[in-house]
Amino acid sequence: MTTDSKGRYSSGSHSSWLNRAYKHHLFWPLALWLALLLFNLFYSPSFFKIVVREGHLYGSLIDILNFGAPLMIVAVGMTTVIATRGIDLSVGSVVAIAGALACQMISKGSDQSAVSLVLYAVVMALVLSLVLGLWNGLLVSITGIQPIIATLILMVAGRGIAQLITDGQIITVSSTPYQYIGAGSLAGLPFSIFLVALVFAISALLTRRTALGLYIESVGCNPEASRLAGIRAKTVMIIVYMFCGLCAGVAGLILSGNVASADGNNAGLWIELDAILAVVIGGTSLTGGRFYLTGTIVGALMIQTLTTTIYSVGVRPEVTLVVKAVVVLAVCLIQSESFRKAIISRWRTRRYPAEREVTRHA
Amino acid sequence: MLKRQHLPVAATIALFVLMFMMGSFRYTGFFSLQVLFNLLIDNAFLLIVAIGMTFVIVSGGIDLSVGSMVALTTMMSAALLQQGGWPAWAVIPFVLAVGALFGAAMGALIHYFKIQPFIVTLAGMFLARGLCYVISINTITINNGFYTDMAQTKIRFGDNFVSPSVIIALVVLALAIYIAHYTRFGRTTYAIGGSEQSALLMGLPVARTKIMVYMFSGFCSALGGVVFTFYMLSGYGLHAVGLELDAIAAAVIGGTLLTGGVGYVFGTFAGVMIYGVIQTLIVFQGTLSSWWTRIIIGVLLFAFIVLQRLFTMRSDRKTGSVEKMA
Numbered sequence: 001m002t003t004d005s006k007g008r009y010s011s012g013s014h015s016s017w018l019n020r021a022y023k024h025h026l027f028w029p030l031a032l033w034l035a036l037l038l039f040n041l042f043y044s045p046s047f048f049k050i051v052v053r054e055g056h057l058y059g060s061l062i063d064i065l066n067f068g069a070p071l072m073i074v075a076v077g078m079t080t081v082i083a084t085r086g087i088d089l090s091v092g093s094v095v096a097i098a099g100a101l102a103c104q105m106i107s108k109g110s111d112q113s114a115v116s117l118v119l120y121a122v123v124m125a126l127v128l129s130l131v132l133g134l135w136n137g138l139l140v141s142i143t144g145i146q147p148i149i150a151t152l153i154l155m156v157a158g159r160g161i162a163q164l165i166t167d168g169q170i171i172t173v174s175s176t177p178y179q180y181i182g183a184g185s186l187a188g189l190p191f192s193i194f195l196v197a198l199v200f201a202i203s204a205l206l207t208r209r210t211a212l213g214l215y216i217e218s219v220g221c222n223p224e225a226s227r228l229a230g231i232r233a234k235t236v237m238i239i240v241y242m243f244c245g246l247c248a249g250v251a252g253l254i255l256s257g258n259v260a261s262a263d264g265n266n267a268g269l270w271i272e273l274d275a276i277l278a279v280v281i282g283g284t285s286l287t288g289g290r291f292y293l294t295g296t297i298v299g300a301l302m303i304q305t306l307t308t309t310i311y312s313v314g315v316r317p318e319v320t321l322v323v324k325a326v327v328v329l330a331v332c333l334i335q336s337e338s339f340r341k342a343i344i345s346r347w348r349t350r351r352y353p354a355e356r357e358v359t360r361h362a
Numbered sequence: 363m364l365k366r367q368h369l370p371v372a373a374t375i376a377l378f379v380l381m382f383m384m385g386s387f388r389y390t391g392f393f394s395l396q397v398l399f400n401l402l403i404d405n406a407f408l409l410i411v412a413i414g415m416t417f418v419i420v421s422g423g424i425d426l427s428v429g430s431m432v433a434l435t436t437m438m439s440a441a442l443l444q445q446g447g448w449p450a451w452a453v454i455p456f457v458l459a460v461g462a463l464f465g466a467a468m469g470a471l472i473h474y475f476k477i478q479p480f481i482v483t484l485a486g487m488f489l490a491r492g493l494c495y496v497i498s499i500n501t502i503t504i505n506n507g508f509y510t511d512m513a514q515t516k517i518r519f520g521d522n523f524v525s526p527s528v529i530i531a532l533v534v535l536a537l538a539i540y541i542a543h544y545t546r547f548g549r550t551t552y553a554i555g556g557s558e559q560s561a562l563l564m565g566l567p568v569a570r571t572k573i574m575v576y577m578f579s580g581f582c583s584a585l586g587g588v589v590f591t592f593y594m595l596s597g598y599g600l601h602a603v604g605l606e607l608d609a610i611a612a613a614v615i616g617g618t619l620l621t622g623g624v625g626y627v628f629g630t631f632a633g634v635m636i637y638g639v640i641q642t643l644i645v646f647q648g649t650l651s652s653w654w655t656r657i658i659i660g661v662l663l664f665a666f667i668v669l670q671r672l673f674t675m676r677s678d679r680k681t682g683s684v685e686k687m688a
Contacts, residue, residue, distance in 0.1 A: 087480075145667055148424075148480070149620045153667070156607055157660020163653035264653075273484055286478050316499070321492030328485040329471070336475040 025283040028334060029298040032281070036305050044312055057188045060308055068304030069192035070095070070251035072297055073199050074271055075278040077247025079296045080203065080240040082279050084220045085288025086140060086147035088241065091275060093158020094132050094248035095268025098125040099256030100165040103173050112175040122181070126249045132158075133245020137238035155272070162264030172261040182257025192254050196297075199247060204293050213291075216240060220288030278303055281331050370617030370670060371629040377662075378632055381639045389646040396522045401638035403524060406531040407432065407590040407602075409634045412609040412616075413538045414582025416630045419613050420542075421575045422555040422622025423472065423479035427486035428583040429605030431461055433598070434490040435587025440502035440597025443509070450508035458584045464490070465580020469573035487606070494599035501598040504591065512592040527589040534585065538627045551575055555622030611659055612637055615666050636662070 040047040040060075050059035074091050081088045105121035106112050132154060139150035173179075184191040207213030215236050218226040223233040251271070256262045280286065281302060282295025306327060310320050333339045386393030402409075411428050418425045435457045442448040442456070464486065471482045504510075516523035542548040550571040553561040562568050590602060610620075616633030618625030640658050644650045 143668060143671055145671055146620055149614070149667055152607070152610065152614075153660050153664045156611060156663060157657050160653040160656030160660065163651070164657065168651050168653060273487075276481075277484070280481060286480070316495070319492055319496055321488045322496060323492070325485045325487075325489035325492060328481065328488065332477045332481055332485070333471075333475060336477050339475045342474075 025292050026295055026298065028331075029282050029295050029302065032331065033298055033302040033305065036302060036309060040305075040309055040312070043309075047312060052188070056185050060312065062190065064301065064304045064308050065193050065196075066190040067308075068300055069190070069196045070254050070268070071271060071274055071278060071304060072196045072300040073247050073251045073254070074268075075275040075282075075296045075300045076199055076203050076293060077244035078272075078275040079279050079282070079284055079291050079293055080207070080216060081147070081244045082276070082284055082286060083216045083288055083291035084223075084237055084240050086237070086240070087151065087276065087286070088136060088244045088248075089148065089151040089272050090132070090136060090154035090158055091244065091248040091251075092268040092270060092272045093155050093162065094129050094245055095252035095255060095271055096162035096262075096264050097132065097158055097165065098129050098249035098252030099262040099267050100162040100171070100264050101125045101128055102178070102253055103171040103256055103262035104165050106173045106175050106178055107171050112173055113177060115177050118175055118177040121178070122253060125253060126246060129245045129249025129252070130242050131245075133242035133248075134238065136245065137241030140241060141234040141237040159264060162262075162267070166262055166264050168264070170261055170263045174260065178257050179260050180257070182254045182259070192258075195250060195254065199250065200293065200297060203243070207291075207293070212236075212239075217289055217291065220290070274303055275300075277328060367624075368626075370666070371626050371632065373669065374616055374629055374632040374636065374666075378636050378639060381636065381643065385639065385643050385646060392642075392646055394522075395519075397642060399519075399522050399524050399528070401635055401642060402528045402531065404641075405634050405638045406525070406527040407586040407593060408605070408608055408612065408637065409531045409631060410534050410589060411583050411586035411605060412612040412630045412634050413534055413627055414579035414586075415606075415609040416613045416616070416618055416625055416627055417538070417542070417551060417575050418479075418579045419610070419618050419620055420555045420622060420625045421551045421572060422558065423572075423575070424483065424610070424620070425465075425468075425486075425576065425579045425583075426480065426483040426606050427464075427468065427490055428579065428586070428609055429602045429607075430487045430490035430494070431464065431580060431583035432587040432590050432602040432605055433494050433600070435461060435584045436591045436594065436601050437494040437497045437502070437597040437599060439509075439588065439591045440504050441497050443504055443506045444502055450506055454588055457588060458581060461584020461587070462577050462581040465583075466573055466577040468580070469576030472576065473569050473572045491599065497599075498597075499599065501596050503596045505595075509592060509595060513595055525592070527592050530585070530589060534582070535627065535631055542627050547571060547574065552623055555624070557623075608637065608659075611663055615659075615662055617666070617670070619670060 047060045050057050050061060052058075074095070078088060078091065102121045102125040105124060106118060109117040109121075111117065136147075136151050136154060139145050139153070140147050143150075180191060181195075182192060186194055207216065215226070215231050218229070218231060219233045219236045223237075227233040248268075252268060255267055276286075278299035279296050281299035282292050282297070283299075284291045284295060303324075306324065307320060310323055315323070382393075382398075385397075391397075411432065415425055415428060438457050438460065439453050442453045443450065448456075468482050468486045471477055472479050512526050515526050517526065517529065542551070550561065550566045550568075553564065553566055554568055554571060554575075558568060587602075591597065594601065612633035613625065613630045614620060614633070615636055616626065616629030616631070618629060637659065641652075641655055644652065644654055
């Protein structure tokens, strides 16, 4: 999101322009994503074909946007949490709980397609997600428990809570307005894309056009120092966890609306891992202090493109996980400072045994 | 006199005894040695995996790949036995070696390239789970003589019995307690968990120990996988989904601090037993559904984490620094 410095990129000599592009935080995620798209271009040209059928757009690219929507939304929330040097493992559970509550409330109604009922259910599900986020935030900020542990509690218990809401059943609903959230289309595009745009726009505006983004980053750098500087570090933390919970809730509504049912066990399974992955690929470091919302979106798109590519190449879908693992490792190695140094120094310096010893423990 | 550093473990053991007594008073047939043995029989693999996890957590890391590694072990064993025609005595050392190597590779990535353990073991989790499906997407049933023998053998103690897996798990437990508290490797692990920088400055072999910790965890998950194969007599890519969470939860309930440097292998044993006793209570209750296990474990996790937090906060105030024990 440092596009405000774009104007300066155009000036200067060619080599320094390249150097700057290389240093830009979006360089690696974009390069990886473009490489994937390029592969698709050569492998299956139909990948980029978009057809219009009955006023709706169809094609692999639209699919990527549509199926990637929940991941993108969750990843945006996760980015703000990771920026405060936190992590939220419970998003998958919150996804399941939000879908379960909404479906449960709608299925109890006499007229499942009533807009007021659906609206009420959606609002209640989102409020519950906010409360769950608040719970995480309070644990992290007030009691000072490590984020990874604090959110582990809800991650473990959350699926049980979702099962409790649905009574262990998979609840199916036949509600047109509810299904519209996940499967409807607006102006020829899937409705979920607009939700992504909305979430992204709101978070980008709030963090980059107000001081909130600066607060988040300073809390991520050093909570104690930012408290002394007059920032309410605890409030900021609670806000980001609540926002992350809300994002997970929205994603849960999209996921369960798409299949018109709620499955407490499998809805949003492992989405927290994909979301963290998207954030890391996008260039946000897990150590906090800096965050890149655009990078996260590109990272999430890359993960979804990878999944779609694997399907379209005809590799058995089960192998997706292996490819994903290899990509995760490759991305992390490229981003790892010491890995790049190790490779570069192999070319550049002569290594004496003592020097090797020093650098190894540096 | 009970030392304060032993309090979390003591609380866990007390909780276990309390829950067991509660079950004994409420349900007929609960209070028997066999119920206790069944806890061990059903959770032998979890115990082995959680012990490996304890070492990783004590060293300040985390290993998310254990559940997938268990699944991969069942899958490799099944494929080699049934389709490859390998004998059991070749399969078991092979899968154990694969597990140890897998762990060591992750440890090397974590140490040398300074990537967060969370991310590396996450990739390991995807990789191992994916490799299961590369072998086969279906369940492979095992009818090898040695494996069925191991599944059916009952080692009798009077009227009651345990399975050979329980013996394996208890041997691992004893070994792990010895390694953690009476060897150089164990002490170095605690030191790294306390402060990696200080351990380095003290001249401790940080690189070797860190890699060995993950290697040990990989080995334990493979061994847990072997025991799980005895238990299930099949290989399947969806075996042991979410086991990593159970293992982490067991370690935390057993008093291991996720920040590293603090924890007891015996505490993890108590944590696993609590896990088992909750499941048994729910089975005896009859009307409660299995998802209550998760909720109760979540509540317990919360209680123990807050408890530990209170302890460390109080010692912070007293000594001005976080108390670490080695």
